[in-house]
Amino acid sequence: MVLAIVGVIMQVSLLPALRPLGVVPNLMLVMVTLIGLEGTASTALVVAVAGGVVLDLSSGANFGLWIALLVLAALAAGLVHRAGIELVGSAVASVIVAVLTVVETVVIVLGLAGSVSSWPVGLLAGRLVAELVLNLVLTIGLQPLVRYVMPKATMGDIG
């Protein structure tokens, strides 16, 4: 829980201020996915809902987007657990994070369809690639930490 609180505060303060590569990495998406894969889906869902509400309160538009995105990440991680897929490497977490990063971008950009007169496709693609790279680096970098901190889920409490 401490990890989640630190994550959410960094997501609204330090990371948007630093903007590495000109984009804001999605630390909370990475954390929820990793908690769902390394711990239990229930824990990931609680973090997703609590973190999503805080991020939506910090956000000036699209209330509910963050709750929906993070809940999706937690459910996807839970489904992977239920399917019994091998979770030794970072591949599964990376795929979930990458897919949801694309989903997030598409939803935000489509939400602006009525306000935008011209679409800077190259710039949007560049930002998406930069965000994907940063999120995947965070996923690979944070996985050992989350694995160390989270109590390992047993067969009975994965859900």
Place this chain on the structure above:
Amino acid sequence: MTDRVNFGDKANRRIWITVGAGMLLAVAGVLGQLGPLRWAYEHSVVPAGAGLASTGSTAAEALGNLGKVKDLARDNLRLEQENADLRQRLAADAETRRDNDLLRQQLGLEVAGAPRQVAAEVVAFQPDSYRQFVTINKGAGSGIKAGMAVLSGGELIGTIADTGNTTARIMLVTDPDFKLTAKDQDTGATGIVRGQLGSGLILDKIGQTDTVKPSDTVTTTGLGGLVPAGLLIGEVQSVNTRANVVFQTAQVATNLQVSQLRFVYVVLGM
């Protein structure tokens, strides 16, 4: 592959209750019914994030400055010349203002004063890369209302989108949903200044017969809303004029750098 796991009803119930709670919170938020949660947010996340936001802004500024070191001597010379020019213009403007005030007094008109402002610190940023909002540590309790202008570095950086009691959210001029009537101060041509998705802002809806030139100054018109006239927005960078379109558009350059925003001034009124 590991063994498949059998899940009990208890685990499923826990999951669906949490998902349901999330959906309820999202709906309540859309309907603006999250008062107690917003209060908790203002008194926990905002103070905790303020220090980190300021650290991040300082770090971003320092990193930005690293790349500029080699240009310091040239920039210094240019700024000294600009400073001398501005001091001269300021002296001339002061003389004009005195004459204006005197004439207004003689005509029985109200003498315009400096707008009342309240200083605030940026305590939270928009958590994604596309929308442009920041949260400040002053709100309705300090007299701030939605629609008021916000300045930083002498330029308009946005307007207040909504307020809590101790915080307010600013929609920055670079947000794609930002719209405000503006004018070319040098030629009087009016238009609507709009944020662009990732590429600064444009002055749109300029009449085909109006004149707009690169390096002209763009300011607010003061028409409607709570934004007073004459606030600096930016400088025209380029103009897009085509014979077969109804309006001209101009790209406007602003000095706003979101990651380096730290202190801002909300214009409360004249």
